[in-house]
Amino acid sequence: MTKEGLVLSGVGGRYHLLCEGETVVASLRGRVKDRSKLKVLVGDRVTVSMQEDGGATIEGVLPRRSLLKRRSPGGGRGVRAVAANLDQVVAVGAVQRPDWDSFLMDRFLVVAEANQLSALIVANKSDLAGDSAALLEPYKRAGYQTLATSTINGEGIAALREKLAGHVSLFTGPTGAGKSSLLNAIQPGLSLRTGEVSRRAGAGRHTTVSAEMHALTGGGFLVDTPGLRDIGLWGVAPEEVADAFPEFRVYAGKCKFDNCRHVEEPKCAVKAATEGGEIAIARLESYRRLLLEAHEAARPWR
Ligand SMILES: Nc1nc2c(ncn2[C@@H]2O[C@H](COP(=O)(O)OP(=O)(O)OP(=O)(O)O)[C@@H](O)[C@H]2O)c(=O)[nH]1
Ligand SMILES: [Mg+2]
Numbered sequence: 001m002t003k004e005g006l007v008l009s010g011v012g013g014r015y016h017l018l019c020e021g022e023t024v025v026a027s028l029r030g031r032v033k034d035r036s037k038l039k040v041l042v043g044d045r046v047t048v049s050m051q052e053d054g055g056a057t058i059e060g061v062l063p064r065r066s067l068l069k070r071r072s073p074g075g076g077r078g079v080r081a082v083a084a085n086l087d088q089v090v091a092v093g094a095v096q097r098p099d100w101d102s103f104l105m106d107r108f109l110v111v112a113e114a115n116q117l118s119a120l121i122v123a124n125k126s127d128l129a130g131d132s133a134a135l136l137e138p139y140k141r142a143g144y145q146t147l148a149t150s151t152i153n154g155e156g157i158a159a160l161r162e163k164l165a166g167h168v169s170l171f172t173g174p175t176g177a178g179k180s181s182l183l184n185a186i187q188p189g190l191s192l193r194t195g196e197v198s199r200r201a202g203a204g205r206h207t208t209v210s211a212e213m214h215a216l217t218g219g220g221f222l223v224d225t226p227g228l229r230d231i232g233l234w235g236v237a238p239e240e241v242a243d244a245f246p247e248f249r250v251y252a253g254k255c256k257f258d259n260c261r262h263v264e265e266p267k268c269a270v271k272a273a274t275e276g277g278e279i280a281i282a283r284l285e286s287y288r289r290l291l292l293e294a295h296e297a298a299r300p301w302r
């Protein structure tokens with residue numbers, strides 16, 4: 001008997017699927033496993049054959065409507081697909097512990113844009129000393145949806161839950177930012193493991209170790225992921241980097257040169273907008289660093 005399932009997690013060749021309202025553990029059919037190109041990802045819709053003995057085997061992957069890809073960790077050259085069929089990325093940073101890292105945030109956003117996924121930016125731990133509004137301001141100015149949250153005093157949790165309802169959302173951000181804590185706050189009863197920042201910082205460990213999808217009461221799904229120290233751009237050509245900064249778009253057409261890279265060209269409208277305060281300086285700096293990186297990556301290494 002063949003059924004359709006939704007992949008909730010997959011570790012060591014064992015996949016947890018949601019199949020007609022029930023959780024089923026399945027393995028990959030040998031044939032599927034051999035075809036190394038075919039990867040089964042969290043969020044994938046798959047066809048599963050159910051055996052008499054209760055075993056289940058994934059037979060194939062149904063077409064995806066979106067795919068989140070990034071470069072392999074450690075500056076590797078391979079591509080790493082993270083999850084399929086997402087609607088949005090929730091990029092979480094902490095106001096403090098660990099410190100807010102705007103360059104890392106900008107990298108997450110470029111990866112989301114490059115994968116055609118909308119992004120919501122969350123400054124968590126707003127209960128700690130620090131100005132979450134100031135951290136979020138450049139993103140608000142850029143047209144992103146932003147939220148300050150705290151799993152300690154509940155700030156922003158109801159608003160976040162509202163933005164997630166009915167959608168498939170993937171949480172990303174540095175380790176210790178509070179992604180799993182936010183999922184626990186949004187969906188009571190989840191009881192995901194969360195970690196002590198101080199303890200983990202020494203050991204260099206992540207509390208969440210693989211991507212896991214969880215159903216939201218009332219519709220929608222949340223994907224928790226392990227924190228990233230860094231995220232590599234994948235498949236972003238140098239000329240596409242500027243497009244991944246939404247606030248540049250209105251100015252980009254007004255530069256003196258049609259092919260202006262907004263680096264050191266004269267009469268650059270993006271640079272002027274930065275000087276005029278319409279675009280945050282930190283965002284232009286992130287853009288320039290990412291542009292260099294995209295050039296590096298585009299260099300042939302085969
Ligand atoms: N003060 C404060 N601490 C928080 C908040 N949210 C989470 N924490 C704490 O931050 C630490 C890390 O939280 P996690 O939810 O494990 O962080 P994570 O982003 O899932 O980390 P990884 O799974 O390693 O990527 C835990 O000690 C939480 O209790 C918050 O809003 N305020
Ligand atoms: Mg976690």
Ligand SMILES: [Zn+2]
Pocket residue numbers: 252255256260261262263265267268269270271
């Ligand atoms: Zn320009």
